[in-house]
Amino acid sequence: MVKxxxxxxxxxxxxxxxxxxxxxxxxxxxSNNIFDKRTYKINKKSQLMPVExxxxxxxxxxxxxxxxxxxxxxxxLDTTRANNTEAFYLDYEESLEAVKNNADLIVVGxxxxxxxxGEIGIKNTIMVTNTIKGKAxxxxxxxxxxxxxxxxxxxxxxxxxxxxxxxxxxxxxxTYFIKGGEQGCFLIDDGVLSAKDAVMDKELKNMIENENExxxxxxxxxxxxxxxxx
Numbered sequence: 001m002v003k004x005x006x007x008x009x010x011x012x013x014x015x016x017x018x019x020x021x022x023x024x025x026x027x028x029x030x031s032n033n034i035f036d037k038r039t040y041k042i043n044k045k046s047q048l049m050p051v052e053x054x055x056x057x058x059x060x061x062x063x064x065x066x067x068x069x070x071x072x073x074x075x076x077l078d079t080t081r082a083n084n085t086e087a088f089y090l091d092y093e094e095s096l097e098a099v100k101n102n103a104d105l106i107v108v109g110x111x112x113x114x115x116x117x118g119e120i121g122i123k124n125t126i127m128v129t130n131t132i133k134g135k136a137x138x139x140x141x142x143x144x145x146x147x148x149x150x151x152x153x154x155x156x157x158x159x160x161x162x163x164x165x166x167x168x169x170x171x172x173x174x175t176y177f178i179k180g181g182e183q184g185c186f187l188i189d190d191g192v193l194s195a196k197d198a199v200m201d202k203e204l205k206n207m208i209e210n211e212n213e214x215x216x217x218x219x220x221x222x223x224x225x226x227x228x229x230x
Contacts, residue, residue: 091166091179091180092180092181092183093179093180093183093199094199095199095203096183096199096200096203096204096228099164099179099180099183099184099200100133100164100228100229102166102179103133103134103164103165103166103179103184104133104134104165104166104167104176105131105133105134105135105140105163105164105165105166105167105176106131106132106133106134106162106163106164106165106229107126107128107129107130107131107132107134107140107162107163107165108128108129108130108132108160108161108162108163108188108222108226109126109127109128109129109130109140109160109161109163110126110127110129110158110159110160110161111124111125111126111155111156111157111158111159111161112125112126112127112157112158113125113157114148114155114157116148117143120145120146120147121143121144121145121146122143122144122145122146122147122148122153122155123141123142123143124141124142124143124144124155125139125140125141126139126140126141126142126161126163127139128140129160130226132226132229132230133229133230134165137174139174140165140174140175140176141172141174141175141176142155142163142165142175142176142177142178143168143171143175143176143177144177144178154178154182154185154196155185159187159188159189160187160188161185161186161187161188162185162186162188162193162222162225162226162229163176163178163184163185163186164178164179164183164184164185164229165177165178165179165184166178166179166184180197181197182195182196182197182200183195183197183199183200185197186200186204186225188222191221191222192221193221193222193225204225207224207225207228208221
């Protein structure tokens, strides 16, 4: 009986301590202006949206220093659309045309260096070989969440890509993020294009089917895509 009393007292003490620490953390966040007092909802595209106003939290305007309070919508999330994306912080689009129109920079480039950025991010250094839209520079930086040990990470050192990017200059000069999480990234492998995002993959396949035999064989895929993106 004494043993059970000790266990119960320990559990009660742990619960009380947890409540005190939790309350302190929230009060600290509020007093230091890092608690976002608005309520957010997660829509079907896995985007974080303020309930009170019409808007979406994207990688561009997400502030990792703030505490966001989110509620999930009653309707279930479309997990196939949200697969391989950045949780709530995406400006996910329904078409390549929309991604193209909303991109601040479109380039062809090779990943020449990767390094950890913050706790969950990677800074990718891109050597630009062709600028289709936006300011032309020789080198840019693309910030993307993930781990260098992740075999499925969308950008690989030494590989070449067509990138549709959004401006993230608040994180540094010539710094960008991939539009739509992974939508704005097309791997170039021996002249053949591929996309990890399901919507972009479908659009790419439709583009190939509607073009001539040279694009189907891979010899003209990059040129045709770049002509479309100009």
